[in-house]
Amino acid sequence: MNKHGLNELLNEIKSKEGENFTYDENSLIEGYERVHAEPESLTIKILSIVGGMAATIAFLGFLLIGGLYDSDVGLISFGVLFVAAAVWLNRSYEKLIIDTVSVSLYVLGFAIFIMGLDDLDDTMLALMCLTISLGTLRFMQNYVLAFFATLAANSSIIVLIIEAYDSPNALHVFTLLITLATVAWLLNEAKLIASDPRISRLYYPVRIGLIVSMLTALIALSFGYEWGKEFTSWIASLVTIPATLYVVVRILKLLHVKDKLRKMQLLALALLILAPTVFAPYISGSILIILLCFLVNYRTGLVFGIIAFIYAVSRYYYDLNYSLLQKSMVLMISGVLLLGLYLVVHKIQTSDEAH
């Protein structure tokens, strides 16, 4: 979008907002130049990230072989030093190149910091990591670093929950929280962007960070019954299924389904489809992500959701303790039900076009 488009956009906004709409023209133009100075190219971004990672691994190798591993104090200090350096570098320079170096420093610093403290109680360690990652998010809003910081924060939270609540079901608690967080984050894009400039810069990296964390938790849940009898598989569904239904309500509003009875019927149908998956929250969870990402038109999240969904369904049928014959029956019936739904949607579409 060029400057002309920008002015057009500003005028359009003004006409909707009214006379009170003001903007800081100079900063806007300056910011615009800055943002569009770095041409976006996926190739370059991937190259930076891969290069950064490779360098990090090499440096880690150096430290491990070089014997730094033996000195806890050395590890801790270098860890903190590197993380601080990464944050400082990123605050001072805006260019993409700095990302390569600072990402490596950040991840490396974190890794050796954790290695240095491994004698410490897990809860304390997790709390410190949580503090560091949240602090990172507060002080700097670089995309890749914010993403890693989100992942680190979520991992720390998992560890804290597991330590506090000594049962395999701890993962469910985490899944509940992260699902709520992800849904809230994705559905409130406008509010969050409008609120604070810092939060607005963090919005997109935290979004993908939350989605990745949620999907990872769901996939971990799918390995649940290998953890023994204590594991109850349905707890997470207490949130994933209602959350999915809530999103369905939003979608129905979008599809202009006004008739109350129709709405109830469709919701009941959705509940019917989701009900058999109650013991496999990873299925309803991945459906939730697919619907959410499509709602806000977020392609990357959508692709992740679809891949997770394919995994979830395959896993579900793989684990099912029925014979092949029973499975085939279940599959065929589900298939026919889904094709029926397809025809319903098709009917809605053609009846609309007829009007």
Place this chain on the structure above:
Amino acid sequence: MKKISHKDIRLISRYSNWSARGIDDFLQAHIYNDKKAWVTFLKLFLLSLGVGFTVAGIVFFFAYNWDSLSDTIKLGLIEGLLVATVLAVLLLYKHPLIKKIILTGAAGLVGVLFAVFGQVYQTGANAYDFFLAWTLFVTLWEIVVNFPPMWLMYLVLINTTFMLYVEQVMSGVSSLWAFTMLFLINLVACIVFIFLSHKKISVPKWFIQVIVLAALAYATLAVGSAIFDKIEPIFWLLLPVVLATYGLGAWFGYKSKNLFYLATIPFSVIIIVCCILIEMSDEANMFFVIGLFVIIAVTLLVKGLIDLQRRWSNE
């Protein structure tokens, strides 16, 4: 209005008092998916799921009863399915994309047919036989059906056939030789498709990028093998080809303003240099040197690419 990105929205929101409500309305109007998009999506989603589940159900049904089916029925079933799909393509469907997808599926069925054949007759053949037969028999379809995903499947088949052949029949051969051959095979594929794309047969970008990545990967692996194992005579064939290819590839990328070649080829070179460094010494200090080298090299490369891109977009 031209395409508006998230960056612009965020920028404006930061330097103005755009209300949350206003932003939300804007997002709904311009970025979020509207009813039409949803209907299409839902239809596609439900249709694929419905068909997928039903077909899986049918497959499972046959799997359950497989052992009790007679050999004739087993083979006849798959052959019948194959004939049915091809007839469907020829007679039933008009839409070209659907035809191509079905034919790609049919090419997969050929593989299933040969697998069943092998199981029924207990041929005990080496796996590469199976893949070789599969590859040969779908060659004609590949040429006729102009469909990149099918080409991709074909290339995967060729590579798999070759790899299994080397593993099972030529077991004495070094990995250097195997990787060199794989590199040459994929290089030929690259050249063929790039050539075709200039001759007005449309070859999608992603497809060429995948083949180039494969060829580069094998080239890097081949040179890596030479560095870590012995250097054999075939290395003297590999080296000039690699040098020529990398040079030409980079030049080609530069001329056609395509960042992809200019990013991946130097990256492969960086990896090769790292291999050389590790081979020289695997002590701690070398890792530090490697880390430093990677950072500096990637930084310079990224800087060069960004400058190039800026220069091209200003022309």
